[in-house]
Amino acid sequence: MDNIVEAKNLVAGYGQRVLIRNLSFFVPSPAFVAIIGHNGAGKTTLFRAFQGKIDYQGQLLVQNHDLRHLSNPSGKGLLAYLPQKSVINFPIKVHDLVVMGLFRQKRFFENYTSEDYTLAAQTLELLQLSHLMDHDFTTLSGGEQQLVWLAQLMLQDAAINLLDEPTQQLDVYYKHQVFGLLQNWVDERRKTVLCITHDLQNLTHMRGFLLNLSRPDPKLEVISPEAVQENQAFLEAGRQPEV
Numbered sequence: 352m353d354n355i356v357e358a359k360n361l362v363a364g365y366g367q368r369v370l371i372r373n374l375s376f377f378v379p380s381p382a383f384v385a386i387i388g389h390n391g392a393g394k395t396t397l398f399r400a401f402q403g404k405i406d407y408q409g410q411l412l413v414q415n416h417d418l419r420h421l422s423n424p425s426g427k428g429l430l431a432y433l434p435q436k437s438v439i440n441f442p443i444k445v446h447d448l449v450v451m452g453l454f455r456q457k458r459f460f461e462n463y464t465s466e467d468y469t470l471a472a473q474t475l476e477l478l479q480l481s482h483l484m485d486h487d488f489t490t491l492s493g494g495e496q497q498l499v500w501l502a503q504l505m506l507q508d509a510a511i512n513l514l515d516e517p518t519q520q521l522d523v524y525y526k527h528q529v530f531g532l533l534q535n536w537v538d539e540r541r542k543t544v545l546c547i548t549h550d551l552q553n554l555t556h557m558r559g560f561l562l563n564l565s566r567p568d569p570k571l572e573v574i575s576p577e578a579v580q581e582n583q584a585f586l587e588a589g590r591q592p593e594v
C-alpha cells in the first residue's frame with residue numbers, strides 16, 4: 352500500500368547547523384499528525400524541506416513519490432501549505448481571497464464563477480465566518496485573518512496539508528473548533544494534516560499521531576491523553592543542549 356507521507360533518513364538544517372538529524376517516519380493512511388517541539392527545534396524547517404525550499408539529505412515521499420522528482424506538487428493537489436504568517440497590504444474582500452483557494456482549477460486570468468463563490472461561502476460558513484465575507488481582509492483581527500487563510504487552504508482540497516501553527520492567534524473557543532474541524536477533515540474527507548502546534552492541551556482529544564522534534568530520536572507516537580501528558584512534561588523540562 353502507498354504511504355501517504357514518508358521521511359527516510361532526513362537530515363536538514365542551515366549551513367553547519369543541523370536541526371533534523373536522521374529523521375524517519377511514515378504515515379500509512381490519511382491521518383492527523385501534530386508536529387511538536389521547543390521553539391527552534393526545526394518544525395518549520397521540516398516543512399521547508401517538504402516544500403523544497405531548503406537542501407536536505409535523505410528522502411521525502413508523498414504518496415510514494417520522491418518529492419525531489421515531483422514537479423509542482425501543490426499544482427497537482429498533493430501538498431498545500433499554510434504558513435505561520437502571511438501579510439497582505441492591499442484591500443481585498445474576504446470572499447475574494449478565499450475563492451483563490453480554487454487556483455488549481457483555473458487557467459491564468461480565468462475568472463471565478465458564481466459556483467466558485469458558493470464553494471468559498473460554504474467553507475467560510477464551516478468556519479463560522481459568513482458574517483465577514485464582504486469585509487476588507489486587512490481590517491480583520493489577527494485571529495480572524497488566520498481563520499480566513501485556513502478557509503482558503505481547505506478550499507484547495509489538497510491530499511496533504513502542512514499547517515504551521517494554525518491556531519496560534521485564536522481564542523480558546525476557536526482553537527477547540529479548529530482542532531475539531533481538522534479531525535473531521537481527516538475522518539470524513541480523508542485528508543492528511545501535518546500540524547505544527549504548541550497547543551498540547553487541545554491535542555488530548557485528537558485521534559492521530561504526534562512527532563516531537565525535540566526528542567533525540569523523534570518517532571511517530573499515537574496520540575492519547577497519556578502520550579500528550581508525557582510529551583508536555585518532556586517539553587516543560589527544557590531543551591536538550593545542541594551537539
Ligand SMILES: Nc1ncnc2c1ncn2[C@@H]1O[C@H](COP(=O)(O)OP(=O)(O)OP(=O)(O)O)[C@@H](O)[C@H]1O
Nearest residue numbers: 365368370388389390391392393394395396397547
Ligand atoms: N534561513 C535560516 N538561516 C539560518 N538559520 C535559520 C534560518 N531559518 C531558521 N533558522 C534557525 O533554525 C532554527 C529552527 O527554526 P524553525 O523555524 O524550524 O523552528 P521551529 O521549531 O519552527 O520554532 P518555533 O516553535 O519557534 O516556530 C531556529 O533557531 C532558527 O533561528
